[in-house]
Amino acid sequence: MSGGIVPGAPLPERGAPVPFTPEQLLFGGDWSPEQWDRATWREDVELMRRARVNTVTLGVFSWACLEPREGEYDLAWLDEVIDLLEEAGIGYFLATPTASPPPWFTRAHPEAMPVRPDGVRLTHGSRDTYAISAPAYREASRRIAAVLGEHFGGRAGLRGWHLHNEYGTLDHGPHAARAFRTWLQARYGDLETLNAQWSTAFWSQRYGDWEEITPPQDTQYLHNPAQLIDFRRFSSDEMLAAMVEQREAIRATGSRAPITTNFMLPTWNHLEQWSWAQQQDVVSIDHYLDTTAPDAETHVAYGADLTRSWAGGSWVLMEQNARGISLGDRTVVKSAQRMLRNSIGYIARGSQSSLFFQWRASLGGSEQWHSGLVPHAGDDTEHFRAVCALGETLERLAPVTALPADGPLVAAEVAIAWHADGWWALETPHLPHDGIRYAEEVRAIHRSFWRAGIPTDFARPGSDVSGYRLLVVPCLYPLSEEEVSWLEEYVAGGGELVVTFLSGLSDPSLRIVPGGYPGALRELLGVRVEEMRPLPAGVQEGLDDGSVIEEWAELLEAPGAEVLAAYTHGDLRGRPAITRSARGAGHAVYLSARLRQDSRDRFLADLCTRLGIAATVAGAAERGLEAVRRRGAGADHLFLLHHGDKEVTVRAEGTDLLTGVSAAEGLVIAAGGVAVLALAPDAEASLATGPAAMPAGG
Ligand code: GAL
Numbered sequence: 047m048s049g050g051i052v053p054g055a056p057l058p059e060r061g062a063p064v065p066f067t068p069e070q071l072l073f074g075g076d077w078s079p080e081q082w083d084r085a086t087w088r089e090d091v092e093l094m095r096r097a098r099v100n101t102v103t104l105g106v107f108s109w110a111c112l113e114p115r116e117g118e119y120d121l122a123w124l125d126e127v128i129d130l131l132e133e134a135g136i137g138y139f140l141a142t143p144t145a146s147p148p149p150w151f152t153r154a155h156p157e158a159m160p161v162r163p164d165g166v167r168l169t170h171g172s173r174d175t176y177a178i179s180a181p182a183y184r185e186a187s188r189r190i191a192a193v194l195g196e197h198f199g200g201r202a203g204l205r206g207w208h209l210h211n212e213y214g215t216l217d218h219g220p221h222a223a224r225a226f227r228t229w230l231q232a233r234y235g236d237l238e239t240l241n242a243q244w245s246t247a248f249w250s251q252r253y254g255d256w257e258e259i260t261p262p263q264d265t266q267y268l269h270n271p272a273q274l275i276d277f278r279r280f281s282s283d284e285m286l287a288a289m290v291e292q293r294e295a296i297r298a299t300g301s302r303a304p305i306t307t308n309f310m311l312p313t314w315n316h317l318e319q320w321s322w323a324q325q326q327d328v329v330s331i332d333h334y335l336d337t338t339a340p341d342a343e344t345h346v347a348y349g350a351d352l353t354r355s356w357a358g359g360s361w362v363l364m365e366q367n368a369r370g371i372s373l374g375d376r377t378v379v380k381s382a383q384r385m386l387r388n389s390i391g392y393i394a395r396g397s398q399s400s401l402f403f404q405w406r407a408s409l410g411g412s413e414q415w416h417s418g419l420v421p422h423a424g425d426d427t428e429h430f431r432a433v434c435a436l437g438e439t440l441e442r443l444a445p446v447t448a449l450p451a452d453g454p455l456v457a458a459e460v461a462i463a464w465h466a467d468g469w470w471a472l473e474t475p476h477l478p479h480d481g482i483r484y485a486e487e488v489r490a491i492h493r494s495f496w497r498a499g500i501p502t503d504f505a506r507p508g509s510d511v512s513g514y515r516l517l518v519v520p521c522l523y524p525l526s527e528e529e530v531s532w533l534e535e536y537v538a539g540g541g542e543l544v545v546t547f548l549s550g551l552s553d554p555s556l557r558i559v560p561g562g563y564p565g566a567l568r569e570l571l572g573v574r575v576e577e578m579r580p581l582p583a584g585v586q587e588g589l590d591d592g593s594v595i596e597e598w599a600e601l602l603e604a605p606g607a608e609v610l611a612a613y614t615h616g617d618l619r620g621r622p623a624i625t626r627s628a629r630g631a632g633h634a635v636y637l638s639a640r641l642r643q644d645s646r647d648r649f650l651a652d653l654c655t656r657l658g659i660a661a662t663v664a665g666a667a668e669r670g671l672e673a674v675r676r677r678g679a680g681a682d683h684l685f686l687l688h689h690g691d692k693e694v695t696v697r698a699e700g701t702d703l704l705t706g707v708s709a710a711e712g713l714v715i716a717a718g719g720v721a722v723l724a725l726a727p728d729a730e731a732s733l734a735t736g737p738a739a740m741p742a743g744g
Contacts, residue, residue, distance in 0.1 A: 050184050051287040053225035054232030057325060058290065062358045064304065066328045070444040072205070072399035073437055074099035074136070075419055076365065079127045080111045081408055087127060090406060091134045093425055098437030099136060102405060103364065104128070105194070106141040106211050107173060110148035113190055121197050128201060137205040139306075139364075140198055142292050144187040145211035146173040155182035161219030164264045172412070174214070178284050179221040184291060191292040192299060199301025206304040206328060208364070209292045213285040213307060214316040218261040222284075227256045229280040243555040244272040271474040272555045275524075278470040282318045290325055306330045308364040309356075311349040313485070318466040319356045320506040329357035332365035332403065333392070338378055342371070343672065343689045344496045346388050348489050350395035351456075352464065355504035359455050360447075363392045365403035369417035369429055377415070382432030383718045387687050389436060390443070390720050394674035394685030396455045398447055400440060442703050443722060448679035454503075455677055459659045461505040461514040462491055463522055471523035471556060472548070479580040479598065482548060482640075487521040490643060491546075494650040499667030500659060501674065508532050512539055515657050518650075521548040524556055530566040537570060538630030542657055544650075545571060546637045547578075547598050563600075564636075571636040572606025572627030579618065587615040589623050589639065593649065598640035599623070607636065624649075665733045669694050671715065673731070684723040684731050691717045698723055698731035 051057065074094065079087050094102070104127065105112070113119050131138055152159055152170045158180035161167050168175050176183045191209075198204060216222075234240040237253055246252045251270060253259055262269045262277050293305050304327035309319060311333040323329045333349040335342045353361045368385065370377035380388075389400035407418035419433045449455065469484040495502045505511050507522070507529045517536055525533075530550070537543050550567035552558050559565025562574035579599040581587065586596045591611040599618060607627035612620050626635045641649060654660075663673035663684075670690020676683045683703070686696060693716050698709045700723035707713055712734050715721050723731065 054229040072101040075402035077102040077405040109143035139208040141208040160217035177217040179225040195296035195299035323356040330362035330364040354396035458501040464504040499661030537632040540631035575602040577601040593645035594642040595639040600638040695734035700725040
């Protein structure tokens, strides 16, 4: 058995995730037979067949049932479950259950429980309670992974390994302290360098011995931001090392089934997804809507575009909510129409599945009120009938799973830079404005392109972006020298770069680059920011191009750039707000102000028009029709998701996979409806003119 990975040591190099091409779209969800008796197992499998479920996820929280006492295994019940599934022709992901160690584990290894920043050591009783760096936890995780790999790794219905569940428990205890120091030694080499990078001259924090360094536990006042961001990076790397150990333990048993771990679409974020994606065969996410408003649709697109980009192609939607949308203090019903439209929305943007949490709603336990595909009321319900209809619809969409021989799955001319460093930097306290959130800023930019119907990818800083005509960098506060050169080369090569406020202010250790903001990007942008001027909450000001701004403004000069818009308020009146420099064959735009969403939409749509970047179907977005062209083998598929409230008519040389109706003479799509046209690779689609309609809510 593998002995584990030394903290701070490089992980094995791997290529990109492998293309994932199931013969049909995966449909189903997490199934927890350990919560039910055998009669219900049989009923469940029967209902799954009725609903055309072809995939379930097993074992996510089954550790206590699989290993009831340390080193004693009970796998017979899972064999029985798997036999039932295989007889019914239903595939499954098998999870390693390490997100939830059983009570015996705590009792035997109390020191392997996580410690909060305030020093409180947690105990079992919920889930996700483990200290990721504790040797006993890592050993127990490798062991159960190997046992499952050995026993189930060759089973015919195994679609893949689902390692752990939503990695994300941070530990601030002694095991983490030791591993953090090793990680820091690998990063900085010696203490002098660490002291310099962490600016420890400030507040007498200078370290004279590695042993003095701890995770950022609660302290009297503000933490050192460099320590905070390095701890986030370390925690991501440490969890990744734990995942890779499990992967290797399973591989050592000879099982070749693809390996994934389910990311949480970040509303909180403890992972640096680009490096995680490279260590998996298939990238998967869990995505839960956080609003019922029309913006829910943009959230689907945002999550799907991010995941397709991390994966570099097809991916798996591992969980979504069947019937509920959690609004924090209450869960409201997600309509059947939205369940179907959103499922197809993820698929349009590269998902090979529509999987849910969970198959059958639990009767007890902490999530007894979480919806399922089978509700508490059973199968004689509107909801279960909608689930069956979804299963039927997804079967008709099977041809879309075939991947194009080359090129992207969804062709985009726009990329948005994404990196967890931006997120973590803006979570350090005592910034000029503590209310600006990285994810919200990135999502706001993505929303503008979505509203214009323009496809977007996300880009890893440093990756090849030469194929994009427009690259937007929102609020990426730290930038390394390599990342600055990456942006310079992009512009020199003819790209159009848009950089927003709060980008490029510091080096990776969050040390400000002096001489005027934004540090190392001044030359490229042709600007020099003297001062940040956050606006008071609720205050809106204007720019002289008619834009409305909120939250953020800056005092800057633009010696090397053309001024596209100027401020109109206070002593900033007449000063540059939006600038554009010409560098090499390209341009670099600087947005020093935070535009209100409608102004941001207009600004980016105008820029796309000037650059000749077109919507997938001209005029569709304005009518509430989301159009996404997913490339395939032989045929492309034009997904048309109608979020608006008035029917629209689309013309194209293609046939709707859902109804078999040709769109050559015009296909009418009802409000809330969906069509998926199989097109010849070079066929275009157009919209018959009709009245514009606003996106519908609900
Ligand atoms: C997910 C998690 C599931 C379940 C679900 C609903 O994030 O992976 O196990 O808890 O949320 O809350």
